Amino acid sequence: MGRLNDLAAKGQAVWLDFVDRKFLAEGGLQKLVDEDGLTGVTSNPSIFEKAMGHGTAYDSALADYDRAHPDASTMARYEHLAIQDIQAAADTLRPVYDRLGGKDGYVSLEVSPYLANDTDGTIAEAAKLWGLVDRPDLMIKIPGTPAGTPAIAATIDAGINVNVTLLFSIEAYKAVALAYVAGLEARVARGEPIDRIASVASFFVSRIDTKIDDAIDARVKAGDAEAKALKAIKGKVAIANAKLAYAWYEEFIASDRWQALAAKGAMPQRLLWASTGTKNPDYPDTLYLDTLIGKDTVNTVPPKTMDAFRDHGTVAETLTADVEGARHVLAEAERLGLDLNGVTDALVEEGVASFSKAFDDLLGAIAAKHPETAN
Structure with missing residues (x-):
């Protein structure tokens, strides 16, 4: 037992923000x-770009696929590789999923970032x-974009x-939380089960401080x-933002609407x-x-940060501590004109653009590995 194990006693799950074929094959x-x-485990286009776009770990599998599917598109070739990794990770975690009755043990795979503003395309993908x-x-x-939110409801509705x-x-978090509920309610209305449907809301942290801190430093x-x-609120806005999101979560799960579903x-x-590596x-x-340690939460952690916490992290129920202090930090940010809403809007756009660029690079790297060079 160590610090990472101790987080479970506080109600927090630890997920790995990384996936790689060699890492999986070697039992990591x-x-x-x-x-x-x-x-x-979580994946995203940036993670897959690093895994597939560099080195030779995927070349053999890609060559086998190309021999069987010589006319396959670059997207199909990517999906084949990604799905193999996701299936392997899911199979490793399946005993966890079974032991916990579906409450955890999940592996995440992202829809194409090109679909961030396409509701119907996202649902289909x-x-x-x-x-x-x-x-x-x-x-x-x-x-959790404006187009993604109704897709979330429809996808939950589909089980x-x-x-x-x-x-x-x-505000964006509240919208997707209600989309999750709407999807569950639609299933209940049809008499369909909802006890094995799971969802998490990935709330990004460090990128907010990076933006806000830069603005503070400049001023x-x-x-x-x-x-x-x-200077008094530097490095505190992202954590305060997360704490107040959790405070809303606690209020919502106590509501009659949620309790009916529970x-x-x-x-x-x-x-x-998410984005919990310190920048x-x-x-x-x-x-x-x-x-950010608290009940019914997840922290998805990059390998380097996981190693650091294992070595010298502090385990305490901190998420619900000094919520009024968090309210004061956000009130000060507003009073000082730091425009948190503008920052978060920009970060969504930048996140979509970043994942799209990583996807561009990933598909380009796979396209460059033609069957004749992969053999």
């Missing part, structure tokens, strides 16, 4: 499950990937687990009259803290784990 994921109590992977412990990642990604604002450097107040076996949509070297490398 199984080791984390066995030794650290890991209960999930989610259903396609769900069928291709064919594992009950799969979650389909759908962005498909969903990991909502690219959430930065509390302090320029001699802003509010320099002292600005009575039929519904599982709450857990908040998942600022002046901050502790475990900052976004130490400060």
